[in-house]
Amino acid sequence: MFFWGVSTSSFQIEEDCINSNWIHLHPKYKQSTRHCHFVQDDIELLKNLNVNSYRFSIEWSKINPEPFVFLIKPLEFYQNLINDLIKFKITPIVCLFHFSMPLWFQNIGGFEDEKNIEHFIRYVAFIKSNLSNVEWWILMNEPNVFAFTSYLMGIWPPYKKSIWTFLRVTKNLRLACERVYSLFSKDLDKVGITINMIDFHGSSFIFYPFIYIWDLFFNTMPVLDFIGVNYYFSYAFTWKDLYYVNDHFFDRFIGLPNHSDMGWPIEPKGLYRVLEKCFLKFKISIIITENGIADKNDTKRRHYLSEHLNVVHNILKEKKIELIGYFYWSLLDNIEWEYGIDPRFGLVEVEYNNDFKRKIRESYYFYQEWIRNFNI
Ligand code: BGC
Numbered sequence: 001m002f003f004w005g006v007s008t009s010s011f012q013i014e015e016d017c018i019n020s021n022w023i024h025l026h027p028k029y030k031q032s033t034r035h036c037h038f039v040q041d042d043i044e045l046l047k048n049l050n051v052n053s054y055r056f057s058i059e060w061s062k063i064n065p066e067p068f069v070f071l072i073k074p075l076e077f078y079q080n081l082i083n084d085l086i087k088f089k090i091t092p093i094v095c096l097f098h099f100s101m102p103l104w105f106q107n108i109g110g111f112e113d114e115k116n117i118e119h120f121i122r123y124v125a126f127i128k129s130n131l132s133n134v135e136w137w138i139l140m141n142e143p144n145v146f147a148f149t150s151y152l153m154g155i156w157p158p159y160k161k162s163i164w165t166f167l168r169v170t171k172n173l174r175l176a177c178e179r180v181y182s183l184f185s186k187d188l189d190k191v192g193i194t195i196n197m198i199d200f201h202g203s204s205f206i207f208y209p210f211i212y213i214w215d216l217f218f219n220t221m222p223v224l225d226f227i228g229v230n231y232y233f234s235y236a237f238t239w240k241d242l243y244y245v246n247d248h249f250f251d252r253f254i255g256l257p258n259h260s261d262m263g264w265p266i267e268p269k270g271l272y273r274v275l276e277k278c279f280l281k282f283k284i285s286i287i288i289t290e291n292g293i294a295d296k297n298d299t300k301r302r303h304y305l306s307e308h309l310n311v312v313h314n315i316l317k318e319k320k321i322e323l324i325g326y327f328y329w330s331l332l333d334n335i336e337w338e339y340g341i342d343p344r345f346g347l348v349e350v351e352y353n354n355d356f357k358r359k360i361r362e363s364y365y366f367y368q369e370w371i372r373n374f375n376i
Helices: 039-049 071-088 103-107 116-128 144-150 163-179 205-219 239-244 248-252 269-283 301-318 362-373
Strands: 004-008 053-057 091-095 135-143 190-196 224-232 285-290 321-330 347-352 357-360
Touching: 039 071, 039 103, 039 357, 039 362, 053 135, 053 321, 071 091, 071 301, 103 116, 103 163, 103 321, 135 144, 135 224, 144 163, 144 190, 144 205, 163 205, 190 285, 205 239, 224 269, 248 269, 248 301, 269 285, 301 321, 301 362
Parallel strands: 004 053, 004 321, 053 091, 091 135, 135 190, 190 224, 224 285, 285 321
Antiparallel strands: 347 357
16 A cells, blocks of 8 residues: 555644744744644644544654653654544554654753663663554654754754764664664554655765764664655755755745745755655655645645656656655644744644644645546
């Protein structure tokens, strides 16, 4: 079965993440989509969309708000969600760490300190022994983006800019993945991680060192069941671009045709190129775990979706790449990290000033039809 789905992440849509490292630093947090309150409506949206899978994450800071303290109550929310999804024949794909972590964990050094990996293992062990009916797991979302943005660019908590810390965190994230991997059953669980792949075509030599580091990351990793690829755009970096390397690199493209509201270039062919590269390297199943566009007025999303879905269609016909799923990012508008709620990725709009009401965008119906008619 091919997975047709949508993705979300806990901190970006849930209220009450009061113990997360992001909330204390995020002035716009209060405007979360209140997903926990509207969960039944959101499940209804999934059901009507015709998806057969839904990727979401568990909020580590809710389950493990203090060191050595693990709470069952917040886990019940996820268990009920999972049970409901299964009732509607929607396969849950559960991610264990999507950028947000308990504030206490960050305060003791987070993944900067190898000793702290123990805490992550304890949290995952708690989830594994108390959550049932999940077969598909993502250990971490985009450890490459997390390490790069938080420890090299310094624009995400804990806002550090140090090549050495970046390298140490990358190494510890890899160790953390390797160590928690043994908590999963080889026969019953399907385990992967997701990585963000920008299609750096042309002369993007600036990124070669990072690509090398990432090769090291994976070369010693246990063989996973799948790799999740998050693909948004292509960009050919040149020396001139070094001048613009700062927090808002893409802002200068905002408003141009064929670019998203965040200035990200739209390039469906890049999706093929990154998947091809990824499959050549890992030779395991790939899921497109995120692909989407910030498009407040929904004028470009339909085109974006249809072009990227055509690439998916061709890959499935061609059968060279073992692609087993596609997830649009995102079901709902949400908190786009340091940008707050301005970028709108949702197939469904969240009316923040109207009691967080959900308003279906036209592109939702396009994806719904695509899934209904898909046949290969
Ligand atoms: C992240 C999401 C984010 C999306 C759009 C991905 O890199 O996993 O959390 O919202 O990109 O920026």
